[in-house]
């Protein structure tokens with residue numbers, strides 16, 4: 061607290077990201093990173109970028125990166141916006157497209173950055189409770205709103221929502237922007253990108269942090285009608301001209317192009333997830349259906365906080381959310397390698413026997 065702080069700063073409740081522990085030999089399953097490194101071609105591109113050209117500013121419009129993203133999704137370049145991680149893209153989306161008199165709607169259990177952006181930008185919002193089974197019921201969103209946002213699959217539940225439900229939502233909310241945050245879509249959830257040309261009120265957000273293994277490079281993007289993209293560009297050009305540095309651009313372009321590596325690593329993560337779900341079920345866990353690179357699971361005999369602490373004592377880090385109480389029995393477990401799954405399962409066997 062300081063007398064020098066602005067009013068806004070006094071009132072902020074900042075987002076708290078998952079821990080990045082500075083310890084060796086951890087089984088780190090807490091922040092939904094990819095267990096496989098980026099494509100070797102990305103590493104090559106980054107090495108080439110370490111050159112004299114770093115003295116020059118990068119392209120403020122990131123044209124080459126936008127072209128690679130547009131090509132991947134069969135869209136035009138003017139339907140693509142890029143930013144420093146999808147968190148930055150989301151920040152601009154909140155300010156440019158979701159700040160209205162009517163409240164922004166999002167689920168009560170969802171990515172916890174959303175209410176933080178509302179606090180930062182003074183956006184009125186209303187949370188809509190998830191159904192009993194933790195799914196999103198789109199009928200609950202049939203009310204006056206200044207926009208709708210949720211991840212698909214949702215986080216931290218991992219539950220996917222069918223594309224036809226998203227299409228219904230778009231049809232019923234033609235006067236507001238519907239933002240689908242597809243951070244985890246590549247692990248088995250149907251993408252809404254196919255609807256972008258049909259619905260001018262749809263904005264889809266992607267990140268290179270998960271399926272493309274580049275959380276450290278900080279690149280995310282939005283796909284939508286050129287009119288929505290222009291709003292984001294206006295905010296970005298009033299904030300930071302160069303959000304994508306030369307390394308980020310060079311690496312992200314190759315990551316978008318190396319489809320073979322992307323497909324193979326995603327498939328591997330999904331296979332590991334299915335095997336882990338089966339092993340956890342054998343240990344008595346209840347696991348929510350996941351279309352993501354993480355699962356949300358609880359055990360009837362052990363509290364979530366207790367399990368998390370006991371795993372931590374065995375150098376295995378998972379994510380636990382104390383509130384709301386409805387999700388406090390659950391652990392959010394990132395899908396790692398098969399070896400990490402085996403370590404997790406044997407640790408859980410140990411813990412549950414005692």
Ligand SMILES: Cc1ncc(COP(=O)(O)O)c(C=O)c1O
Pocket residue numbers: 091092144145146147148171211215241243266267268269275279280
């Ligand atoms: C639902 C969701 N959206 C967006 C992000 C932000 O990802 P990044 O800023 O790394 O692109 C995350 C990160 O965990 C997330 O879970």
